[in-house]
């Protein structure tokens with residue numbers, strides 16, 4: 585029996601005439617921590633979640649969650665999995681208190697006994713949710729808080745979050761992340777989270793998974809991913825040459841006469857020598873943040889190379 589919390593084997597899901605949302609995906613996530621799944625629009629993140637939750641069947645291959653095939657999850661396993669998505673779909677016609685009571689009855693039931701009132705109160709305390717309100721009267725941020733509180737109060741072993749902070753303002757977003765961090769400190773659920781907001785990922789994720797066109801492209805800590813991408817700031821005594829042929833090339837941009845070049849997986853001494861050969865007067869390398877590293881990595885395979893226009897020097901971007 586496998587020790588992985590989530591394990592997919594050659595997982596494929598196609599739509600229509602051969603459109604592959606997931607393509608032979610082999611992904612293993614251990615128990616514990618926050619795993620952020622990132623990827624461009626259409627990379628297959630939500631499709632993966634739907635299959636993991638048993639809402640959708642794979643076209644081929646398999647996915648195991650909590651040691652069970654995701655297509656065979658029963659009520660006992662489902663009670664151990666929490667899910668929050670961007671829509672925070674809760675029954676609008678119910679009162680907040682009524683909804684909490686219903687969930688409490690469900691998860692505090694004999695044989696399940698997972699309900700944790702203190703967690704509910706703690707998380708709700710981060711948001712201005714009034715118990716006497718109707719769910720339909722709550723703002724988007726309040727609804728997000730309520731759905732997170734309900735999901736965490738059921739003490740899931742696995743909590744899947746599909747872009748949960750989409751559309752939230754800064755205050756609600758901060759409250760949401762603080763509540764997640766709090767649950768982590770309590771030794772709570774393993775969190776599998778997808779988001780396009782790298783500052784959030786940087787703040788809460790222990791592990792980063794990069795999906796591209798339904799395939800696994802990278803898996804490590806966010807710091808280790810950042811180490812793969814280096815920023816070179818280069819002075820050329822003349823117009824910058826075309827750098828797109830350099831090994832590991834991701835992106836370059838000329839700002840106020842300095843060329844900013846992003847390279848993937850390259851040895852520093854080799855790059856320095858290559859730049860010197862291209863006529864660089866000065867070249868220094870630096871770290872980049874997660875946002876820039878991930879976006880350059882993903883953009884590389886998404887955008888067609890763009891030619892620099894004549895007279896374009898200040899903000900020329902090569903991708």
Ligand SMILES: Nc1ncnc2c1ncn2[C@@H]1O[C@H](COP(=O)(O)OP(=O)(O)OP(=O)(O)O)[C@@H](O)[C@H]1O
Pocket residue numbers: 599600604605623624625626627628629630631632
């Ligand atoms: N029910 C469906 N019918 C047809 N195509 C679908 C369906 N669901 C997803 N797809 C396609 O599968 C691909 C992956 O979609 P998915 O929603 O998993 O991507 P995503 O990574 O979650 O994207 P985003 O970041 O935009 O939410 C996309 O090309 C999408 O159009």
